[in-house]
Amino acid sequence: MRIVWGEDDAWIPLEQGQALADRIAGGQLIRVPHAGHLVQEDAPEAIVAAVLDRPGKG
Incomplete structure (x- = not known):
């Protein structure tokens, strides 16, 4: 599962996005500058880009 997160998120820190991705099997954090x-x-x-880049899906 991909989690897309803005690096400048003032409401929820980027570290929370990483913690979420770490708790999901196969989780991937995509950081958006x-x-x-x-x-x-x-x-x-x-x-x-995050939605269309789906390896193994055709």
Whole structure:
């Protein structure tokens, strides 16, 4: 599972995103520079890239 997290999130620290990813089997934290809590607004291309980059899915 991929977790997309803005590096500049002022509401929930990046460390919380990493802790969440660490607790999920196969979890992967995708850090998005220059994005805050609303990554989908700050960097929508990062969300698209995370969804479309699905190894093993065809």
